[in-house]
Amino acid sequence: MRRLLLGADRIATVLSAVSAALATAIIVLIFVATMMRYLIAAPISFTEELVGLLFTAMVFAGLPAVTMRNAHVRVTIVADNMPRPVAEVLERLAHFVTLLFALWFGWLTWNYFDVTMSLDARSAGSRLILWPWTLVMPVSCALAAIAAALRTVAPIKPHHEPVEGLV
Amino acid sequence: AENNWKMHVVWVPAREEAQAFTRIAELASENSGGTLAIQVFPGGALGIKDADMLRILPRGTVIQAAGLYPGYLTRDKPEYSFTMPPGVASEPESLKAALPELTKIYGATYEEVGITLLGFVGHPVQKTYIMCKEPVRTLEDLKSKKVRVWEQFQVDTFAKLGISAQIIGQNELYVAMQTGVVDCAVYTVGSALSISLNEVAPYASYLFPYVLHPLNMIVSTSAFEALPEEARTALEEAAATVQEETFDAYLSGKADDVAEEKYKAAGGTVLEPFSAEDREAFTAAAREVWKAASEAGSETAQSNYENLSKIVK
Amino acid sequence: MIYAILAGGFVITAVIGLPIGIGLALTGLAILQFAVGGATDLAVNAMWDVFNNFTLSAVPLFIIMGEILLASGVSSRLYNAMSPFFGRIPGKLLHTNIAVCALFGAVSGASTSTAAAVGSVAFPELLKRGYDPKIVVGTLAAGGTLGLLIPPSLSLLIYGATMQVSIGQLFLAGIIPGILFALGMMALIVLLTLTKRGLTPDAPDAGPGLGGALLGLLRIWPIGILVFSVLGTIYLGIATPTEAAGLGVVASIGLGFLWGDLTVRGLLKALRDSVEVFVSISMVILGAVVLAQAISIVGLPFELMTWIKTLGLSPTMLLAVVAIFYLVLGCFFDGISLMLMTLPIVFPVMTSVGYDPVWLGVVITVLIEVGMLTPPVGMNLYILTGVSGNRVSLIEAAAAAAPFWVLLLLGVAVLAAVPQLALMLPQAFY
Ligand code: NA
Ligand code: NA
Numbered sequence: 001m002r003r004l005l006l007g008a009d010r011i012a013t014v015l016s017a018v019s020a021a022l023a024t025a026i027i028v029l030i031f032v033a034t035m036m037r038y039l040i041a042a043p044i045s046f047t048e049e050l051v052g053l054l055f056t057a058m059v060f061a062g063l064p065a066v067t068m069r070n071a072h073v074r075v076t077i078v079a080d081n082m083p084r085p086v087a088e089v090l091e092r093l094a095h096f097v098t099l100l101f102a103l104w105f106g107w108l109t110w111n112y113f114d115v116t117m118s119l120d121a122r123s124a125g126s127r128l129i130l131w132p133w134t135l136v137m138p139v140s141c142a143l144a145a146i147a148a149a150l151r152t153v154a155p156i157k158p159h160h161e162p163v164e165g166l167v
Numbered sequence: 168a169e170n171n172w173k174m175h176v177v178w179v180p181a182r183e184e185a186q187a188f189t190r191i192a193e194l195a196s197e198n199s200g201g202t203l204a205i206q207v208f209p210g211g212a213l214g215i216k217d218a219d220m221l222r223i224l225p226r227g228t229v230i231q232a233a234g235l236y237p238g239y240l241t242r243d244k245p246e247y248s249f250t251m252p253p254g255v256a257s258e259p260e261s262l263k264a265a266l267p268e269l270t271k272i273y274g275a276t277y278e279e280v281g282i283t284l285l286g287f288v289g290h291p292v293q294k295t296y297i298m299c300k301e302p303v304r305t306l307e308d309l310k311s312k313k314v315r316v317w318e319q320f321q322v323d324t325f326a327k328l329g330i331s332a333q334i335i336g337q338n339e340l341y342v343a344m345q346t347g348v349v350d351c352a353v354y355t356v357g358s359a360l361s362i363s364l365n366e367v368a369p370y371a372s373y374l375f376p377y378v379l380h381p382l383n384m385i386v387s388t389s390a391f392e393a394l395p396e397e398a399r400t401a402l403e404e405a406a407a408t409v410q411e412e413t414f415d416a417y418l419s420g421k422a423d424d425v426a427e428e429k430y431k432a433a434g435g436t437v438l439e440p441f442s443a444e445d446r447e448a449f450t451a452a453a454r455e456v457w458k459a460a461s462e463a464g465s466e467t468a469q470s471n472y473e474n475l476s477k478i479v480k
Numbered sequence: 481m482i483y484a485i486l487a488g489g490f491v492i493t494a495v496i497g498l499p500i501g502i503g504l505a506l507t508g509l510a511i512l513q514f515a516v517g518g519a520t521d522l523a524v525n526a527m528w529d530v531f532n533n534f535t536l537s538a539v540p541l542f543i544i545m546g547e548i549l550l551a552s553g554v555s556s557r558l559y560n561a562m563s564p565f566f567g568r569i570p571g572k573l574l575h576t577n578i579a580v581c582a583l584f585g586a587v588s589g590a591s592t593s594t595a596a597a598v599g600s601v602a603f604p605e606l607l608k609r610g611y612d613p614k615i616v617v618g619t620l621a622a623g624g625t626l627g628l629l630i631p632p633s634l635s636l637l638i639y640g641a642t643m644q645v646s647i648g649q650l651f652l653a654g655i656i657p658g659i660l661f662a663l664g665m666m667a668l669i670v671l672l673t674l675t676k677r678g679l680t681p682d683a684p685d686a687g688p689g690l691g692g693a694l695l696g697l698l699r700i701w702p703i704g705i706l707v708f709s710v711l712g713t714i715y716l717g718i719a720t721p722t723e724a725a726g727l728g729v730v731a732s733i734g735l736g737f738l739w740g741d742l743t744v745r746g747l748l749k750a751l752r753d754s755v756e757v758f759v760s761i762s763m764v765i766l767g768a769v770v771l772a773q774a775i776s777i778v779g780l781p782f783e784l785m786t787w788i789k790t791l792g793l794s795p796t797m798l799l800a801v802v803a804i805f806y807l808v809l810g811c812f813f814d815g816i817s818l819m820l821m822t823l824p825i826v827f828p829v830m831t832s833v834g835y836d837p838v839w840l841g842v843v844i845t846v847l848i849e850v851g852m853l854t855p856p857v858g859m860n861l862y863i864l865t866g867v868s869g870n871r872v873s874l875i876e877a878a879a880a881a882a883p884f885w886v887l888l889l890l891g892v893a894v895l896a897a898v899p900q901l902a903l904m905l906p907q908a909f910y
Contacts, residue, residue, distance in 0.1 A: 030726030
């Protein structure tokens with residue numbers, strides 16, 4: 001179990017890095033596009049649409065890691081006032097419901113990908129191909145489902161630790 | 168009524184587009200002999216987007232009808248970006264002439280997913296202007312300006328004329344114009360008034376007719392077929408009536424005159440139109456882009472172009 | 481049925497401590513599944529449309545900018561230079577939260593960007609200096625709302641564009657109420673810190689005197705470059721607010737390396753941490769979007785307001801009912817989608833009983849700001865909970881912001897009593 005969790009954590013780290021790389025791409029793209037427009041009056045027409053797609057990919061790439069590391073925004077007022085065994089059951093239940101959500105939403109985003117693919121949908125303005133971007137969603141949901149499943153059965157850690165490095 | 172329908176319309180109630188679709192709903196409900204009641208949700212009050220209409224409407228359980236600008240479907244129907252692109256026509260009459268051909272084009276899309284096209288609604292205005300902070304009425308002067316457009320097709324058209332254009336959304340346009348991100352915008356005077364563009368772009372000059380996809384009155388085929396005969400007829404007749412009314416209004420150009428007067432009253436100046444040579448050059452550039460884009464597109468895109476380019480003048 | 485699902489969803493989310501975004505999303509999905517006949521695919525449509533919106537990308541960029549400034553020690557120098565000026569005023573540096581938010585609000589159109597940009601810089605700095613984390617989050621969440629009222633304002637733009645009201649007049653109308661709200665918030669900070677001890681650090685800052693303080697300000701001149709790249713570029717028309725956020729990140733990296741103590745390692749860590757924070761915030765946005773779609777597709781807000789219209793109330797009563805309507809719905813919707821859903825009916829109802837359209841725009845903006853501070857769906861609360869690294873929980877953040885939303889509501893009453901506060905400037909210029 002321990003090794004499994006360690007492995008999963010390593011994958012989560014990689015996915016976090018992917019998410020951060022996508023954020024970097026957004027910054028670079030916006031910066032270059034602004035400069036191009038202002039300095040040489042040559043705006044990059046696809047900036048807004050590509051930034052939107054990168055944004056969606058960034059969020060979904062980060063989802064499994066946030067689930068694995070228990071970094072979601074939550075209200076734990078009830079669990080905090082319960083005896084430890086009850087609180088533990090509640091926490092496992094929360095991870096289990098998260099698993100159900102990841103499966104349900106993953107299924108829905110898979111269908112969305114499927115429709116996008118079959119319509120050969122393109123972004124409205126600059127005709128960017130959309131299906132690879134929509135594929136990110138079900139893949140990410142599947143990974144998040146695995147993370148939530150691991151969390152459901154893994155030993156409980158106190159989850160009130162602040163996200164590292166923020167404070 | 169036996170059948171309670173929901174109709175989605177993206178325009179807010181103050182817009183004539185919304186009023187036209189509301190009229191269809193009211194006429195149909197009145198003449199259905201109490202078998203049909205359509206409630207219109209204007210301003211996108213149902214929280215759904217036009218771009219998703221091919222995916223939402225067909226099942227007929229969520230909403231049953233919609234008023235739609237097909238240009239919003241370009242994500243799912245890429246060829247719609249150059250089915251009736253802006254600037255390729257020099258006569259507003261072209262739009263009416265193209266209706267039979269457009270019925271075939273849209274009909275094919277809708278049939279595939281389970282939507283029925285009941286009719287068209289004409290645009291409220293027929294003129295597109297260049298609206299600027301400074302007086303501009305030649306393509307030459309536009310070359311030194313940053314121009315806001317609403318779609319990629321126009322970026323390409325202006326590029327052909329050596330003019331740098333960029334797409335800026337409706338909601339950002341006012342501030343972009345105020346702060347100088349752009350100097351000019353391609354817009355209709357009527358819509359410009361509604362987003363207070365007259366305050367930041369007080370000079371308008373006519374460039375090309377507003378010949379774009381006509382608005383579509385569409386219904387879910389399954390919901391439509393489940394209606395009693397009486398209701399179906401009432402709905403079809405209502406759509407036909409409003410189609411005729413709105414196209415007459417569009418072709419008369421009266422709304423443009425009214426909008427121009429309002430614009431002037433709000434402190435705007437309507438300049439002389441762009442010269443005939445400039446307008447021809449613009450149309451020619453747009454038609455070149457149209458041809459090239461269509462030929463690079465799918466087979467459907469090519470055949471649409473071949474049929475429409477003969478009709479659209 | 482819908483109400484049962486809503487109640488059940490919220491209770492389960494709170495009791496088992498489900499991630500809020502997932503709780504909201506599941507509630508929305510359940511409504512779509514059971515009350516709208518299996519239309520759960522609408523959830524993905526709605527989410528895709530919102531996430532692919534260019535404007536939303538400003539929020540993570542501002543969080544990244546704040547994190548980089550923190551990692552490079554630049555924000556620390558900024559607060560060191562500012563603190564002598566506030567040492568003797570009750571509330572101390574908490575006032576800078578409001579003042580900087582107001583300043584930022586003067587260039588940013590959105591409440592969430594304002595909260596993200598100021599919050600990610602201010603929260604860690606003030607915490608380090610011994611301020612109570614809850615009051616810091618409360619003031620930041622409240623200060624963030626100024627972004628919507630002080631022009632440019634996304635909500636006034638959308639209000640003007642959809643209801644055909646002069647955007648220039650609306651912007652002018654927002655200025656005086658915006659400044660008054662900022663002053664009111666500062667007064668409230670004085671009041672709160674005087675009545676409750678321990679909110680601000682006890683030790684009086686040993687002041688270097690006015691001369692020393694001004695000299696300290698001079699020493700942080702490079703921060704002017706950053707201020708220019710974010711605020712100046714918008715004013716000069718070089719960049720839109722989202723682009724300014726991108727420029728701000730690049731400027732903060734440059735500043736961090738050249739003037740601060742930024743290392744490549746620190747930069748990468750800042751980037752990874754802030755993205756992780758934003759992802760957790762995004763999941764809440766996702767849930768809020770799904771729930772909003774579910775409630776709006778059944779036509780609930782629209783029908784509720786249509787019903788209110790039939791009651792035939794007096795103008796004052798109508799305003800009170802509309803305020804309550806926005807307060808209740810503001811719990812479940814984020815501001816802009818709430819406006820889009822309700823304006824087509826609220827606007828004609830209110831203007832037909834004689835309310836001025838420009839004044840109404842300001843009042844609705846304030847009501848929407850209140851919604852940003854009320855749980856379970858309160859965008860500013862989420863962003864700051866995220867920025868605090870869950871150190872301040874959503875409930876605590878909401879409680880800390882409560883005095884400020886009371887202030888905003890009082891503000892609506894004052895605006896109703898003295899409409900000239902909003903209308904003075906537009907009438908003078910038009
Ligand atoms: Na603002
Ligand atoms: Na709220």
